[in-house]
Amino acid sequence: MAAAVLLPIATQAGQSILQEVSGNLMNLVSNGIKQLFNNKADQAFRSGWTQQQLGIQAAKYPGKNILVIFTKHQQNFTNSQVEQLVCECPSGDKYIYTGYAFEEGDLTNEGDGGYLNWAFTGHFDRNGNKVHFNKHVELG
Template structure:
């Protein structure tokens, strides 16, 4: 179900994000393509919440977001290993990746301008 900014508060958004991430995590096997998982998560939240931006990142990073919900998801890969990701769903802000790039380490979408590892997010027109 898609919501618009005026229809959802941060508490409701947080509950929806937790529910969606739990559903995603329960469907993961033991050998995931990490890049595909990060892209799928971002795609899900951009479709479900058209007034919000989304960032999925494996730390380290610096994030300063407004009207933000932050949750974590652990993604299994290579049968015995897993990687912890931070998932941010937010209105606007700035982000700097301090580690390596690539979809396995970060994926984002929405209304943004990127300069290398620094991304500035603006309100999404919906």
């Protein structure tokens, strides 16, 4: 004859703990999903923001090469103006970019590419993560 197995009946305290753990788990999952969507939304926002900054900086410094960059980089620009640019995302996160307006020089982007991390305009030759900027030539 098989022995009977007695299963404990959940106590009110046990049920309360289970509900609390379950609630905490749901909050973690919910917050993780929100963070994932915020991250994607912030990335899209930052990609547009860097391009928008090119126009703003080009209007501010006509006739100059313009670079907006977030990632680690090496540069040797001549006659450059440098600004710290703050990108405030819809999630409330803030990212500090470096904005350059300059005559000529070389840049090596040591991080990821894409508009999320850098954008530039002017008279340049690019080979992967290396860019050589030439001086603008005045016509007329």
